[in-house]
Structures are given as C-alpha cells and as structure tokens.
Amino acid sequence: xxxYKEGIPIYSDTVTIFNKYEDQTGAIHWYPxxxxxxxxxxxxxxxxxxxxxxxxxTANLHVKYHSGDGTVMVGDKPYxxxxxxxxxxxDDLPGSITFASGDFFMQGEYAETPILDSDYANRVDxxxxxxxxxxxxxxxxxxxxxxxxxxxxxxEIGGK
Numbered sequence: 483x484x485x486y487k488e489g490i491p492i493y494s495d496t497v498t499i500f501n502k503y504e505d506q507t508g509a510i511h512w513y514p515x516x517x518x519x520x521x522x523x524x525x526x527x528x529x530x531x532x533x534x535x536x537x538x539x540t541a542n543l544h545v546k547y548h549s550g551d552g553t554v555m556v557g558d559k560p561y562x563x564x565x566x567x568x569x570x571x572x573d574d575l576p577g578s579i580t581f582a583s584g585d586f587f588m589q590g591e592y593a594e595t596p597i598l599d600s601d602y603a604n605r606v607d608x609x610x611x612x613x614x615x616x617x618x619x620x621x622x623x624x625x626x627x628x629x630x631x632x633x634x635x636x637x638e639i640g641g642k
Contacts, residue, residue: 488620493546495522500611502584503568513573515579517557521626524589524620528590541622543639547630554558554630556637558626561630572616581639582629588591589620604631 497520502514521544532600547556552562556579564582567575576596602613617619622641629637 492521493519494543495520496591497522497543497579497581497589498594499543500548500585500592500597500614501575501580501582502586503572505572510577511610512597512599513575514592514594514597515557515559517545518596519557522589522620531556536630540606541620541641543622543637545581545639545642547635547637547639549635561637561641581624581625581637585624586614587622587624587639587641588614588618627634 499517501515503511503513504569505511516568523542523544525540526541545556546571547554547561549555559579561634562570562578562580564580567578567580567582570578576594597610599609599611602610603608608611611621611623624639625642626640627637628639631637
C-alpha cells in the first residue's frame with residue numbers, strides 16, 4: 483500500500499547505500515545495497531539560502547525496517563550497528579547493512595557487486611566515492627544516523 487503526505491507519495495524512492503570497509507591491509511572496499519521503498523528528501527534551496535553555496539545539497543533519507551526474531555531487517559538484509567558490521571568475516575559483509583559516518587548513498591540503483599576503492603584511484607579520481615560523486619547527481623556522504631526508531635520503525639539518515 484502506497485503512503486502519501488499532502489497528496490505526494492512517500493517511501494517511493496530507490497537509493498543505493500555504499501558501506502565502507504577497510505581490511506587489515508588498509509585496502510578500502512565498498513559494499514553497495516539497493517534499497518527500494520525509501521523516502522529521499524533533497525533540500526537544495528534551504529541550503530543555498532543558509533550557506534550561499536550553490537553546490538550545498540543536503541538530504542534526509544527515511545528507511546523503513548521490520549523486525550523478525552529480534553533482528554532489525556532493512557529490506558531483506560539484517561541491520562547491524564557499524565562496529566558489529568565491521569567485525570563480521572569479509573564474506574558476510576555483502577549480506578548485511580549498516581549506516582555509518584564514512585558511508586555514502588546515491589539516488590537510484592547501482593550494481594550490488596563489492597567494489598575495491600583502488601580500482602578507481604587515478605590521476606582524475608581519488609577513489610570510488612570521488613568517481614561516483616563526479617559522475618552522478620544526488621550523491622551524499624552520511625553525516626547523521628537516527629534510529630532504529632521503534633514507534634514508527636525507521637531510520638533517519640542525513641547526508642551532504
């Protein structure tokens with residue numbers, strides 16, 4: 483069932499969350515997770531008025547979750563706190579999701595194949611985040627994470 487606010491559909495957006503993981507050798511890996519049925523609110527006008535910077539987008543991302551057997555599930559993946567997510571064996575990282583400072587999200591879908599950051603480091607790009615941010619609109623570094631809230635089960639994620 484579609485939810486509406488003031489006649490506008492909410493929880494009808496799709497984003498890709500990129501979880502960042504640094505292995506024991508210092509190599510950075512990105513684990514993408516496509517989330518559908520989220521509410522992405524991008525607010526450029528308020529930021530331009532506040533900061534004077536035309537490039538100062540901010541985003542608020544609302545992600546619903548459900549609980550199953552005491553596990554918080556985001557889509558079909560279990561949610562883990564950032565520290566718990568990092569403690570997992572590397573093979574388990576693609577099968578769960580977290581929301582942490584250092585991660586980022588973008589509007590739309592991206593392939594859910596793990597990405598080695600160094601594959602995108604060259605004279606033009608300083609890594610995968612830089613590569614994506616230069617080529618796509620509406621790419622946001624996660625700056626705040628609220629939740630999991632229980633009254634209305636969701637997370638509120640802020641990005642810039």
